[in-house]
Structures are given as C-alpha cells and as structure tokens.
Amino acid sequence: MSEEGFRPGEIAVALPEKFDAGIYFIGRIRTPWTKRDECPKNARGSDAVCTIELDARYAPALEGVAACSHLVILYFMDRARRDLVVQAPRHHSEPCGTFSVRSPVRPNPIAMSVVKLMRVEGTTLSVIGLDCLDGTPLIDIKPYFASVDSVPDAVVGRSKGGTD
C-alpha cells in the first residue's frame, strides 16, 4: 500500500460529480463474519447458514419465494472504494481490470450471489452461499431460473474456472 492507499499497479479514476439514481436498503444480511479477513474467499467457501432480514414494509413481496430452491441476492458493499478501474486483490498475482473480478471494489459496489434457500419464516430467509460481512445492506431478492441463469460450461480464461 502506498501513502495514497494504492497497491502497485492499481489505477483510480475521477468518478462523476453526482449519482444518476438512488437505491433503497430493503433489509440487512446477517452472517458470522464481522471483519473482512474472516469472510470466505467466495460464496462457495462456506456452508454457513446466513439470514436475510427483509424490512417489514416489503413483507408481501415474499409471496411465492418459498417455492424457489435458489435465489439471486443483490447487496451493497458499502465499505468498498469505488474509484479503482485496475485493482490488485490480495490473492491475485497481478493487477486486474475491475470488471474481470468479483471484488466489492467497483464503481457500483453491488454484489450478486446465488444462494440456496433453506427456509422462509416471516421476513427472515435462511440461506447458504453468502460471503459478506454481517450487517451488509440488502438491495434485491430474485428467483434463480436455471434456464437463463445457469451456464455450467462457462469459462474464465485467466483463472481456468477459479473464483475471486
């Protein structure tokens, strides 16, 4: 890390002066991890059951969700910087373009995880497959459709199927 907070090879850009749209935090994600270095390296790195606590306001929107075996969860990585276009994640050997990695550091720090739904009780969902810090803001819940979302033979050349 340099004095400016950069690792070697990292490139920052000036972000636009203002935001183009706003988002609501619609709930919170509860996980066993309270520090960044405790989090699993990726969403298959732990079988821990985490909970998604949806705000009561949106409760009727869960109708039908229990019929899904898997969900797509979007959440906001609110502690990540947003200005790096090239970054050097700890476990990569060289700097990477931001859009080639799943790091939380990106212009819009919205993470996407596919989770296995275990249980819905009121506005609390128990799931397996999250890797984020406890208290992370929730922004969306979607049904996972294998027909459009599953591509078993997809490849990422750089890491030959590894994940970040």
Add this chain to the structure above:
Amino acid sequence: MSEEGFRPGEIAVALPEKFDAGIYFIGRIRTPWTKRDECPKNARGSDAVCTIELDARYAPALEGVAACSHLVILYFMDRARRDLVVQAPRHHSEPCGTFSVRSPVRPNPIAMSVVKLMRVEGTTLSVIGLDCLDGTPLIDIKPYFASVDSVPDAVVGRSKGGTD
C-alpha cells in the same frame, strides 16, 4: 388497469422518504427494442447480438474481460415503478410477490442478466442474452463463474422451470 394504474390484486407500499445510496450509470445498452412490448419475454427469448457501450472513463476496467465466455450484467430499469410488492405481470395468471418474479418492477429496479460475450472492441462489448430496451443504463459488468453462479438443477416450484 384501474384509474390509479393498478391491475387487480396488485399491492403498493409507501417507499422510504429518501434513498440510502447512489449509483452511477457507467454506460448504455444498445438493443433492437425501443418499446416495452417488443422486448423478448426473457433473456433467452432472442439470439440478437446487443452491444454494451461502456463510458470511456472506465476503459481500463475491461482488462481481462475478453477472457470470459460469459458475463453478469447489471442494469437499471429506469422506467419501472418501484412501489409494488405484489404485482400482476401480463403473462402470469395471478398476482405474484415482487421477489418471486424477475419483472423490472421492484424497490430497486436493477436487472441481472447472464450474457454470452462475443467480442470486445475498445469500450464496446457485443453480447447475446439481453432483453431490455434500447438505451438502458448499465451499472455493472462481472465475470460469470460457473463454480458459484451455475446451479443447473435449481427449481422454481410455481412455474416448474419457466422464466419471467
């Protein structure tokens, strides 16, 4: 549609008074579809090659992206209402909880599509697998990792593998 713009069975809620975070539009998506009823019903509904035009500011962030066979694209459905927790999409027989469908109508109208990457030229990506209106704002590009993102046997009980 009622005078208030509701279909039978739909439920709206009062949204929070202010947003919790902001997002940047980082580019635009170009598709053949300029009206909502021209759009494919879902992302496998067309083999059209669409283009993603990333703002020049973020060009270095594409380093490494060309090595991905598939990408996760997040985009903002900026014409959708955000207050419906139960909605009646045209092709569903009865009203659905918002989080059980992939409709653009949701508190945070962020869509997620898995696309096949055909070509990267400068800051333009040619992809197959989008279903949105021409000019839709782009908010993120991520590598698709089969190891965490692909669940071929996922099921959605309600529609037995159909997609919305």
